[in-house]
Amino acid sequence: MSQNKANEFISLLMTALSNCALYSEEHPLVREFSVKVYDEIGGLFVNDSLAITLLGDSLVFNEVPLTDAGPHLHSFAKKMRRKGIEKIMMVKGVTADELKKFVVAIASTEKVISSPHISVGMIEVKFGADGDDVDALVRENVGKVKSLFHDMNKFRRLEMVSLEDAVIAFIATLKREINVLRVISPVKSYSEYTYVHATNVSVITLFQAEALGMKGENLHDVGIAALMHDVGKMFVPKEVLEKPGKLTDEEWNQMKQHPVAGAKYLSALPDVPKLAMIAAFEHHMKFDGHGYPGMKRKGKKQHIVSQMVAIADFFDALRTERPYRKAMDIAMIIGLMKEGVGREFNPLLVENFFVALKRIRAV
Ligand SMILES: [Fe+2]
Ligand SMILES: [Fe+2]
Structure with a gap:
């Protein structure tokens, strides 16, 4: 033949x-x-x-x-x-x-x-020797994202097969351990923040998307989009990104470029789903049209997946301990999210997230 x-x-x-x-x-x-x-x-x-x-x-x-x-x-x-x-x-x-x-x-x-x-x-997702130990699975998942991000930072290259494998592993882990709070990991040092945060946001977004009934390739694309949401931060100067104190106006402006830089980077890669560009560009926009980048075209609505990523982003940022504050408990974060409903977040998606957390008895 x-x-x-x-x-x-x-x-x-x-x-x-x-x-x-x-x-x-x-x-x-x-x-x-x-x-x-x-x-x-x-x-x-x-x-x-x-x-x-x-x-x-x-x-x-x-x-x-x-x-x-x-x-x-x-x-x-x-x-x-x-x-x-x-x-x-x-x-x-x-x-x-x-x-x-x-x-x-x-x-x-x-x-x-x-x-x-x-x-x-x-394809069998290979979980290694400690396949039944959820903490080991989570560490493995974070490890996958760590090497993916390492290559991306160093060579500006995105290994699609590794990216897709990471998301397949997240979905499989969420099937094995339905309590999403056990599938997200704490950030232990600043150096690991980028990839641990990306992993967590992807897992929390997948959790919401599954609760909405998404599956198959759509679900997979959502996981990729969430994992890549902050990719534009690799173009923000390190001194700004890692500055412990308050940012100056100029530094803050540089920081606010990351959604545009991320969308631009992803748009140049032929195999990346369009959804990833959209979520990178829109994840700091707000439900009511505020946020950044400013929505110049009137009537432009934030994509539902960007809205889910925004919820996951908020949730993960607040449950992570920072030098200037302790990690918040889940009930408190949900309370804050509910306060932001209609302005910052899509009410239906906050409700979906809350109900899904209740179902797994996390709240
Ligand atoms: Fe961001
Ligand atoms: Fe983020």
């Missing part, structure tokens, strides 16, 4: 997926492309089966690594990662209907499940 044939097949599969995203399951184009995929399969079987495996951010097709990765291959690998799929195996006997259902499931936000002739192997 040549690489070309494998490339063509995956391109066809991606076109079928795009049609599914645009049209209903019954649309002629969805049917047409599913049939085209089906027609190609026979010629690709090796020993009556066909396997596509995700390895890092590349694909292996019937044990042949696909090296000259075009845009379709790249998109399909990304799709598999986001769906949590490690391996797809099709065996002889697969029907056109089975294949169409599979294509529709991959295009949806639902989990892809195996059928008689198509087996789907899911």
